[in-house]
Amino acid sequence: SLFRSNEYKSYLSMSLPLNDLIVSIVDDLFGPICAKTINTLLRHHRVNMKDLIVHTDLDRRTINQALCVLIKHRFVTFEEPVVDEKRRPVVYSVDVNHAVTLIMYPLFVQIIKSLHGDIAEIIIEEILHQGCTTRGSIIKTCKERVKASNNDTKINIDTMDDMFDVRL
Numbered sequence: 001s002l003f004r005s006n007e008y009k010s011y012l013s014m015s016l017p018l019n020d021l022i023v024s025i026v027d028d029l030f031g032p033i034c035a036k037t038i039n040t041l042l043r044h045h046r047v048n049m050k051d052l053i054v055h056t057d058l059d060r061r062t063i064n065q066a067l068c069v070l071i072k073h074r075f076v077t078f079e080e081p082v083v084d085e086k087r088r089p090v091v092y093s094v095d096v097n098h099a100v101t102l103i104m105y106p107l108f109v110q111i112i113k114s115l116h117g118d119i120a121e122i123i124i125e126e127i128l129h130q131g132c133t134t135r136g137s138i139i140k141t142c143k144e145r146v147k148a149s150n151n152d153t154k155i156n157i158d159t160m161d162d163m164f165d166v167r168l
Contacts, residue, residue, distance in 0.1 A: 019043075022075075022099040030069050033058065037066040038075060041094045048089040067092060073131040074098045122146065 019042040027035035040055045041047055047055070052063050070076040077095050081088040105128050113121035122145060126138045 018096065018100070022094065022096065025099060025102060026070070026075060029073075030066075033062060034066045034069055037063060038070060038094060041076065041092055046091045046093045048091050050089065052092070 019039070022042060023035050023039045026038045036056050036058065037052065040052060044051065044055065049060065049063065052058075053060060056063065058066075067076060067078075071078065074095060075098060076092050078090050078092045080090045109121055109124055109128070112124045119142075122142045123138060126141050126145070127133075130138065130141070
């Protein structure tokens with residue numbers, strides 16, 4: 001079995017640098033409070049709010065705000081376990097695969113741009129930047145971005161709605 005072999009010990013030692021990478025990414029993107037929260041989740045795997053408060057020394061409101069950001073950007077998932085038809089406290093965990101995929105975003109953006117052009121690039125950048133949001137919000141932000149830029153590229157913002165629907 002993998003759990004009894006040396007491969008398991010190797011797997012565990014490899015996870016520590018991965019955890020450090022994820023914490024570093026979150027710290028760069030969202031700041032030290034989110035980094036502290038995700039570090040605690042990585043160390044304890046599945047954690048409820050009470051344990052998060054204990055392990056992070058942060059207040060409930062601060063942890064809620066950090067979790068909202070991390071959930072919106074899909075770094076953290078949550079579930080409300082039911083055992084013997086009794087509800088248990090909500091538990092939070094890190095989506096490690098999503099966090100590692102984030103490293104590939106610049107490549108994704110370049111591929112989208114090369115295949116579909118500047119409008120698609122702007123739309124994808126906003127989707128990645130905003131996390132979970134509405135179509136209307138993304139279109140509005142993209143149009144504002146194009147109008148605000150002094151770039152000489154010929155981007156027709158009127159086609160942005162069609163681009164979002166047809167190609168993405």
